[in-house]
Amino acid sequence: MLAENKDEMREKILEAALKRFMHYGASKTTMNEIADDLRFSKASLYYYFSDKKALHNAVLMKIGETFFQEQEAEADKDISSEEIFNNIITIKKQFVERFSRLELFKILNDKSEEIQQIIREVNEREAKMLTKIVEKGVASGEFDVDNPREIAQLYRDAMEGLRFAGLSCLPETLPEIDKEAFEKIVAQQKLLTEIFVRGIKKR
Template sequence: MIVADKKREQIIDGAIKRFIHFGIGKTTMNDIAEDLSVSKPSLYYYFPDKKHLIIGVIERVFNDFFELIKKKYNPDLPIEEILFNAIDVRNTFFQKYYMLRITEGIPDLLNDEVIKGKLQTLKQTEKDFFSEIFSRARDKKEIEHDDCAHIAELYLESLMGLSTMCIMETGKDLFPDKKTINKMTMKQKNLTSIFVRGLRCAD
């Protein structure tokens, strides 16, 4: 079982490298099999089609991201510092995996029910985690708000909105440089300070 899992992870590693370099749309299962010197039957044993391989890549990136987010999470820190640390992790992954451009690889990718369901599940996992962060801050009397799930959703969508603006300003065919990433990070942290300040007010 351990050997099988290792082979599966090697395939995902190979897919990530090729997706980043050539793009998802231009990459075939044959390309990945050739890169890794594995037989096509072996590749299809782990991933019956390209869609399931894309899901594997999405899961890998999210799980690595989420593992680091949790590792950096210290509930004893002030809420603002916790959120700042999370932003640093988010933007490290944003920069590292930007060229994957998952949604650009397949035109109808987000219309696929399996992939859409997986993305929604991962998004919910992140929202639940941030809801817990805000709940702990409320328990420590750092903020005042009853619906922590709602504020977690608003907060994450706000961060995503700023990321989208960064991409639009850069141009979708250009890789955001360090200056652009730093500018995005600063805006997200400024937003966080304003967001937390607002939550300190009673409803």
């Protein structure tokens, strides 16, 4: 019961932090404000999270898990692989639009071994998901490839290149996302997907 209570308290803190981060931005939020929202002492917050950075990272991990689950559910749908690729782009677009005030891309500059290990695990999870989508396309006769994992990795690398090329429109801190530049990146990703799929489609 005590463990359950600790988990519940941790979730309450994460939800309160998420709400405040989304409204004010993570960099403009203090631990005191989150503690006040919860009617906790500041010491209670530090019992669960060593500092604001640890809390911010935990919030990003929480929403990141939901983000991946949504993509993986899409990958399991009984639709064409091409549709899945495009729907995942839409999921990512909606995610960034919704959570841009969380300073999502700050974590990419964190060189600590803990965060770098998480990034490696995320990359592997995405590679597995994309491989599964390509394999589904091969099984259905949609794609004609002999090496689904290599093809999936190539697609991921190409999409990653577009994301990094446009990071200037995705602020680490406020002000708001540059919507015009962001829409351009999304359009480029959709065009790249169209060209990529055309290249591996069964003729």
